[in-house]
Amino acid sequence: MVTSLIRRTFQALIVLFAMTAIVFVGVNVIGNPVDILINPDANAAEKARVIAHFGLDKPLWEQYLRFLGGIVQGDFGTSFVYNKPALGLILERMPATLELAFTALFIALAVGLPLGLYAGLYPNRVSSKVIMSGSILGFSLPTFWVGLMLVLVFSVELGWLPSNGRGDTVELFGVRWSFLTGDGLRHLLLPAFNLALFKTSLVLRLTRAGVQEVLPQEYVKFARAKGLTERRVIFVHVLKNLMIPVITIVGLEFGSLIAFSVVTESIFAWPGMGKLIIDSINLLDRPVIVAYLMMMVVLFVVLNFVIEICYTLLDPRVRLNARD
Amino acid sequence: MTDLPVPSEDLPVHAEAPPARFRKRLRQFAESPGAVVGLIALAVIVLVAVLAPLISPQNPYDLMQLDIMDSRLPPGSQSFDGLPYLLGTDSQGRDILSGIFYGLRTSLMVGVVSAIAAAIIGTAAGLLAAYLGGRTETLLMRLVDLQLSFPTILMALMMLAVLGKGVINVVIALIIAEWATYARTVRATALVEREKEYIEAARCLRLPGWRILFRHLLPNCLASVIVIGTMQVARAIGLEATLSFLGLGASVTEPSLGMLISNGYQYLLSGLYWISFFPGIALLITIVAINLVGDRLRDILNPRNS
Amino acid sequence: MSSLLEVRNLVTEFAAKPDRPGLRAVNDVSFSLERGKVLGLVGESGSGKSVTGFSIMGLVDRPGKVTGGQILFDGVDLVGLDPDAMRRLRGRRIAMVFQDPMMTLNPVLSIRTQMVEAIHAHEDVSERTAHERARDALGQVGIPSPEERLASYPHEFSGGMRQRVAIAIALLHKPDLIIADEPTTALDVTIQSQIIAEFQTLAEVSNTAVIWITHDLAIVSRLADELAVMYAGRLVETGGVSEVLNTPRHPYTRGLIASVPSQNRRGERLRQIPGVSPNMADLPQGCSFRPRCDRALPGCLSVPPQVPEAGRSYRCINPVMEAQA
Numbered sequence: 014m015v016t017s018l019i020r021r022t023f024q025a026l027i028v029l030f031a032m033t034a035i036v037f038v039g040v041n042v043i044g045n046p047v048d049i050l051i052n053p054d055a056n057a058a059e060k061a062r063v064i065a066h067f068g069l070d071k072p073l074w075e076q077y078l079r080f081l082g083g084i085v086q087g088d089f090g091t092s093f094v095y096n097k098p099a100l101g102l103i104l105e106r107m108p109a110t111l112e113l114a115f116t117a118l119f120i121a122l123a124v125g126l127p128l129g130l131y132a133g134l135y136p137n138r139v140s141s142k143v144i145m146s147g148s149i150l151g152f153s154l155p156t157f158w159v160g161l162m163l164v165l166v167f168s169v170e171l172g173w174l175p176s177n178g179r180g181d182t183v184e185l186f187g188v189r190w191s192f193l194t195g196d197g198l199r200h201l202l203l204p205a206f207n208l209a210l211f212k213t214s215l216v217l218r219l220t221r222a223g224v225q226e227v228l229p230q231e232y233v234k235f236a237r238a239k240g241l242t243e244r245r246v247i248f249v250h251v252l253k254n255l256m257i258p259v260i261t262i263v264g265l266e267f268g269s270l271i272a273f274s275v276v277t278e279s280i281f282a283w284p285g286m287g288k289l290i291i292d293s294i295n296l297l298d299r300p301v302i303v304a305y306l307m308m309m310v311v312l313f314v315v316l317n318f319v320i321e322i323c324y325t326l327l328d329p330r331v332r333l334n335a336r337d
Numbered sequence: 338m339t340d341l342p343v344p345s346e347d348l349p350v351h352a353e354a355p356p357a358r359f360r361k362r363l364r365q366f367a368e369s370p371g372a373v374v375g376l377i378a379l380a381v382i383v384l385v386a387v388l389a390p391l392i393s394p395q396n397p398y399d400l401m402q403l404d405i406m407d408s409r410l411p412p413g414s415q416s417f418d419g420l421p422y423l424l425g426t427d428s429q430g431r432d433i434l435s436g437i438f439y440g441l442r443t444s445l446m447v448g449v450v451s452a453i454a455a456a457i458i459g460t461a462a463g464l465l466a467a468y469l470g471g472r473t474e475t476l477l478m479r480l481v482d483l484q485l486s487f488p489t490i491l492m493a494l495m496m497l498a499v500l501g502k503g504v505i506n507v508v509i510a511l512i513i514a515e516w517a518t519y520a521r522t523v524r525a526t527a528l529v530e531r532e533k534e535y536i537e538a539a540r541c542l543r544l545p546g547w548r549i550l551f552r553h554l555l556p557n558c559l560a561s562v563i564v565i566g567t568m569q570v571a572r573a574i575g576l577e578a579t580l581s582f583l584g585l586g587a588s589v590t591e592p593s594l595g596m597l598i599s600n601g602y603q604y605l606l607s608g609l610y611w612i613s614f615f616p617g618i619a620l621l622i623t624i625v626a627i628n629l630v631g632d633r634l635r636d637i638l639n640p641r642n643s
Numbered sequence: 644m645s646s647l648l649e650v651r652n653l654v655t656e657f658a659a660k661p662d663r664p665g666l667r668a669v670n671d672v673s674f675s676l677e678r679g680k681v682l683g684l685v686g687e688s689g690s691g692k693s694v695t696g697f698s699i700m701g702l703v704d705r706p707g708k709v710t711g712g713q714i715l716f717d718g719v720d721l722v723g724l725d726p727d728a729m730r731r732l733r734g735r736r737i738a739m740v741f742q743d744p745m746m747t748l749n750p751v752l753s754i755r756t757q758m759v760e761a762i763h764a765h766e767d768v769s770e771r772t773a774h775e776r777a778r779d780a781l782g783q784v785g786i787p788s789p790e791e792r793l794a795s796y797p798h799e800f801s802g803g804m805r806q807r808v809a810i811a812i813a814l815l816h817k818p819d820l821i822i823a824d825e826p827t828t829a830l831d832v833t834i835q836s837q838i839i840a841e842f843q844t845l846a847e848v849s850n851t852a853v854i855w856i857t858h859d860l861a862i863v864s865r866l867a868d869e870l871a872v873m874y875a876g877r878l879v880e881t882g883g884v885s886e887v888l889n890t891p892r893h894p895y896t897r898g899l900i901a902s903v904p905s906q907n908r909r910g911e912r913l914r915q916i917p918g919v920s921p922n923m924a925d926l927p928q929g930c931s932f933r934p935r936c937d938r939a940l941p942g943c944l945s946v947p948p949q950v951p952e953a954g955r956s957y958r959c960i961n962p963v964m965e966a967q968a
């Protein structure tokens with residue numbers, strides 16, 4: 014277990030390192046930072062000053078080392094737009110995004126798991142077929158358009174739920190949260206549901222496929238032969254086996270949930286990282302872009318790591334293999 | 338080379354003659370009503386996109402044809418000079434229906450071009466990896482793994498952050514974000530093929546590498562490439578619409594469906610739903626139609642079923 | 644005293660599905676079993692032995708269904724019994740051991756969980772008591788250091804050990820009837836005989852009746868009191884073990900015996916039954932064995948009735964009556 018943990022950590026570090034190189038090459042080599050950094054109207058002297066300030070006249074490898082050094086110290090430069098450290102800006106917005114993403118994940122599981130279980134246990138019922146068709150729609154509908162329609166129906170036409178911002182927030186552990194107030198919760202509902210739609214379909218289909226794979230197994234029959242109630246057979250024997258693939262994929266998809274929150278945050282004016290990155294791309298606020306990309310890379314690497322560990326805890330077979 | 342008279346055609350690549358097989362596949366395809374509906378819808382969509390300049394009630398991007406008096410009219414209204422606006426108009430008096438027709442052109446173009454380009458790059462990479470093996474394979478596949486572990490939208494955002502906004506850059510971003518999918522599948526298929534006897538035979542006959550690649554490995558990977566490609570067109574269209582909606586994609590002079598939807602967003606809040614709604618429906622129908630066709634293609638082209 | 648189990652004219656059918664035709668896996672099967680006795684149910688693979696066992700357990704897979712007959716267990720008909728009453732019988736009064744021990748234990752639950760839940764399914768005892776009983780049951784089937792082994796997961800056991808666990812689970816509630824579906828087929832020969840011996844002792848001690856399903860006549864001859872021979876869903880011959888083995892009446896039974904390698908026929912060529920086992924979805928008309936039978940008569944084109952003879956019965960209109968060579 015310990016050796017495999019070390020190996021995984023090492024692999025994760027390599028991926029991180031590779032990504033810093035890719036981001037660096039992308040931003041500093043393919044894109045021309047001089048264009049981005051310098052006002053086109055600036056005179057030659059000013060240009061030279063800026064180039065020297067950012068070290069753009071140095072050889073590439075030196076620039077890269079400087080870039081790496083900055084990253085290690087958490088220094089991604091200062092946002093041109095906000096005139097604040099880029100990393101600080103990102104971290105400030107992160108809780109809002111995480112809150113949205115976790116709520117969406119919760120919805121996806123709370124809706125997808127039971128529906129998938131139902132559709133898997135009773136595949137021939139009309140209701141199951143309706144559920145499955147619905148999930149195809151959930152896959153095909155573009156998230157942003159669904160978001161607009163949610164706004165149209167629930168905010169504009171019915172006037173039930175607000176369509177922008179976080180609403181009232183409460184501070185807990187030094188961070189502001191929406192889900193702790195009634196108003197905040199109302200604000201959270203539409204964006205979270207919007208973000209959850211695609212993943213709900215995914216969880217649903219995974220669960221159904223899992224049920225259909227596990228149900229015919231001999232051990233399920235044996236569990237019934239012991240005289241267990243149908244409840245116990247389904248909720249312990251079937252569900253526990255099913256959770257292994259579901260947790261794995263859902264964990265992997267959590268990252269894409271955060272990536273996709275870019276769209277949802279733009280629609281619902283949710284003040285998270287996603288909205289910030291779109292604004293930054295539009296305003297060419299390079300330090301913020303780089304900080305965001307690096308944060309996402311770190312997030313993904315950490316996520317993969319956590320899933321690996323969850324997987325080990327869930328599946329005793331993996332646990333044993335890792336031990337020796 | 339010429340002193341080896343054994344033509345590679347003698348090596349079994351296809352068991353059935355292509356025309357017979359094609360007809361059989363066609364029949365299989367027609368067995369699914371959903372797929373047939375999807376195909377018909379898709380044909381109509383493509384036709385509309387191609388013929389947009391001929392069949393649109395107006396050219397929505399010719400400012401001369403727009404009448405500000407006609408702005409924000411609800412569906413079914415009459416224009417100032419008596420023409421009907423079937424799906425209403427936008428804030429500049431542009432006919433929504435015409436906007437959709439023209440928007441489809443951009444959306445389909447972006448989807449098809451990026452899918453084909455990604456298919457070519459990905460297939461080439463996958464084939465090379467499988468054929469060459471060794472370091473090239475390891476390197477390429479590591480890259481593929483790395484890329485596939487990040488969601489497409491993030492890859493696309495990353496690219497746009499580097500390249501800047503614009504429709505061409507969106508296409509490039511889509512290609513870079515999607516090639517890895519093809520590469521992985523093609524390599525897997527080609528690896529299976531590579532172990533088969535006829536490839537051994539071809540190697541023993543010392544047929545040149547390109548010949549083995551193109552005559553034997555490639556045809557066998559084509560089915561999966563077509564299937565992925567179809568689905569990828571739908572994904573690319575959806576992604577392009579998303580990026581355009583975020584203001585990173587198509588320009589105002591050549592708006593895609595996503596751009597149209599984006600334009601209507603601010604009016605949506607005041608209840609003028611049609612400006613965003615109808616382009617969205619068009620986008621939805623396009624994506625669903627392609628997916629229906631792609632699903633069926635996957636079922637019948639799956640080697641296990643034939 | 645009436646029998647513990649009496650199966651009368653049991654029919655179990657699998658409805659047709661788009662990708663496969665319907666079939667009658669158990670066809671008009673009747674037999675009975677006394678308390679404490681062992682019935683050997685033999686027949687080649689695919690003849691319907693397992694489905695017979697699952698029919699008794701009420702666990703036939705969809706789209707299969709018991710469509711006719713009765714299964715009288717201690718006087719109660721299990722066919723059409725309400726699901727909860729059936730559940731309360733399962734594992735408590737009728738238990739089952741499956742063929743492949745690698746597949747019967749849930750890979751993600753510990754042995755302890757799987758044993759304790761089996762106890763709690765029928766008895767409201769404390770966690771502690773359940774734990775101790777599970778441990779003792781493991782000890783009884785010959786698993787060393789049962790206390791530690793309880794915490795293990797199935798993949799940490801060998802096939803033979805897993806089958807012992809399954810047997811321990813089956814014996815937890817001292818059932819009246821155990822259906823053992825080829826429990827040793829997947830195991831090494833040495834482990835086979837150990838498990839058979841242990842099983843025999845345990846069943847004797849608790850006076851449990853056993854249906855031992857197998858395709859191996861050698862095992863049956865050691866273990867069973869009664870024998871039922873199944874062919875293509877029908878019981879072609881039933882009776883006491885020694886009678887059936889010494890004087891088989893049905894030509895199929897005779898063929899089956901002749902194809903067993905055994906000491907007294909050393910040096911003699913094994914005689915395989917000619918032909919192949921029939922397709923269950925498309926059985927020959929009349930007696931299903933007719934196409935492979937060297938004693939077939941024109942009358943075999945209609946299904947032969949069950950012919951009773953002192954303590955035994957067979958389905959054949961031209962039975963083997965002459966003395967064996």
Ligand SMILES: Nc1ncnc2c1ncn2[C@@H]1O[C@H](COP(=O)(O)OP(=O)(O)O)[C@@H](O)[C@H]1O
Nearest residue numbers: 657668687688689690691692693694695704923
């Ligand atoms: N789940 C099922 N669906 C359809 N047919 C089945 C199913 N289970 C068993 N059968 C059919 O029932 C017949 C008897 O099977 P079985 O009782 O398992 O044979 P065996 O004597 O080897 O135990 C076989 O022809 C088999 O194909």
Ligand SMILES: [Mg+2]
Nearest residue numbers: 692693742824
């Ligand atoms: Mg069997």
